[in-house]
Amino acid sequence: MEVGGDRTLGLLVRCRFDSGDVAMFTGYGSVTWDGVTYVGAGQALSIGEAGATSEDDIPGLSITLSGLDPEVIARAELEEFQRRRVTVLLGLFDGEGQIETADVLWEGIADTMESDDSPDAATTTLGMEPRSMxxxxxxxxxxxxxxxxxxxxxxxxxxxxxxxxxxxxxxxx
Known part of the structure; x- marks a missing residue:
């Protein structure tokens, strides 16, 4: 999303798993923010609308990766993901694609993972609940x-x- 001049907004997602962090952003290439290198996922990374995931009607969030190799999905399903921290940052990028500033947009804990490993469109969706839970x-x-x-x-x-x-x-x- 273009903000003004040559600046754009983008989302950075960091998932902290036992095997290591997975850090992606809604762009191309790679950028570093706060000591973490985020790999561009482009249009393959989408973040859903905040919606209730529990009986208490506290809004959760979902992250979907599409166009994945079925081997990556299989590996993701074997990873222990529940109760792991996930942070979504809203970043302001300059004209050269580097991050000027980023703030926490949402922080939560991984709750559910759904995968569709069909040959046409392999996707993985990670459902999260807020840390306040x-x-x-x-x-x-x-x-x-x-x-x-x-x-x-x-x-x-x-x-x-x-x-x-x-x-x-x-x-x-």
Whole structure:
């Protein structure tokens, strides 16, 4: 989208997976922003409208890649994608195709992935939910030594919590 003069707007998408980041933008070639190199996907990358993905009617977002090699789709389906962070940036590009500035447009967590590996138009759609959904989730973590050992083996931070909880100290005498 042309903004004015020779400046254009574009979208940058960064998905953080276990095997590494996938960073693409709606242009051609490659650009670097904030230490991350984004590879141009051109018209193959599209971002859907924000729509509700849960019972709470909090809007989610979807990203679709089309024209993919079926091997790429197969590899994407094997990747652990749920609960991985995804950031969409709105970037302002100069006349030479370099990013002048970019701001976070949407940030969320990958939720669902649907693939169509037909020979005519192989596509993969990643459905995401906003990070604010994390606030409503319950995580069974208690401040006990056993919980700390599960998360950080060898850490002894909570070992004395039980001992100091009923202790009476006199201060200022």
């Amino acid at each position: 994390e606030l409503g989730r319950k995580y069974p973590f208690y401040y006990l030594p056993e919980d700390q050992q599960r998360r950080f083996p060898g850490d002894r931070f909570f070992d004395l919590v039980q001992a100091i909880q009923n202790r009476e100290d006199t201060w200022g005498r």
